[in-house]
Amino acid sequence: MITLVLGGARSGKSRYAEDLALRRPAPRYYLATAEARDHEMALRIREHQRRRADDWITLEEPLELPGALRRHGAEAGATLLVDCLTLWLSNLMGAGRDIDATTAALVAACDGVRGEAIFVANEVGLGIVPNNALARAFRDHAGRLNQAVAARADRVVFVAAGLPLVLR
Numbered sequence: 001m002i003t004l005v006l007g008g009a010r011s012g013k014s015r016y017a018e019d020l021a022l023r024r025p026a027p028r029y030y031l032a033t034a035e036a037r038d039h040e041m042a043l044r045i046r047e048h049q050r051r052r053a054d055d056w057i058t059l060e061e062p063l064e065l066p067g068a069l070r071r072h073g074a075e076a077g078a079t080l081l082v083d084c085l086t087l088w089l090s091n092l093m094g095a096g097r098d099i100d101a102t103t104a105a106l107v108a109a110c111d112g113v114r115g116e117a118i119f120v121a122n123e124v125g126l127g128i129v130p131n132n133a134l135a136r137a138f139r140d141h142a143g144r145l146n147q148a149v150a151a152r153a154d155r156v157v158f159v160a161a162g163l164p165l166v167l168r
Contacts, residue, residue: 001116004153005164006123006146012162014083017120018051024079024116029072030058031065031080033088062091066105073113080113085121085149089142099141107152121146123158 003020007013021028034044061068065088073080082088092102110117125143130136150156156167 001155002110002113002149002153003116003118003155003157004146004149005118005120005157005159006150007159008123008126011159013120013122013159015051015162016157016159016164017081017083017118020118021079021081021116025077026055027075027078028056029078029080030056031061031068031072031082032058033062033065033082033084033091035062035087035091062088063095063097066102066109069106069109069117070112073109073115073117076114078115080115080117081120082117083120085119085145086124086142089145090138093138093141099145103145103148107148110149110152119149119153121149 003017005013005017005020007016059068059072061082065082069080069082072078089099092099122142123146124139130139150168153168158165158167
């Protein structure tokens with residue numbers, strides 16, 4: 001089962017995804033894509049860590065998400081929570097990676113999941129058109145990444161104000 005949980009910043013999408021994962025038996029893997037590059041991000045990471053109980057296995061995966069998904073998703077009955085695809089995309093762009101190829105590798109890795117994988121992503125395409133090329137490229141890549149994962153997902157949920165809206 002592949003689930004995509006979308007929403008805006010501070011919409012409650014991570015908490016919703018964590019609650020989904022907690023309904024499943026252990027083992028539960030938290031594939032964290034964020035890197036604490038500044039004080040604000042370090043605080044956000046600590047907030048997420050505090051919410052999780054000790055029965056989570058946390059793996060830092062800022063770039064090599066498809067490989068981690070293949071390795072840990074092959075474990076029968078495992079639950080993988082990826083938080084979040086949008087930060088992963090930012091990391092990939094910063095590292096000069098091929099976004100289309102890496103997106104394809106991520107979607108292909110979903111085929112080997114023998115338990116459940118839950119992906120969290122920001123919906124960034126609902127606002128104004130960014131005024132610079134890098135921001136527009138990010139928005140466009142994020143939209144295509146979300147579409148690719150949604151096309152592969154069994155369930156897609158949009159979260160706004162902490163309330164889930166099931167799209168599929």
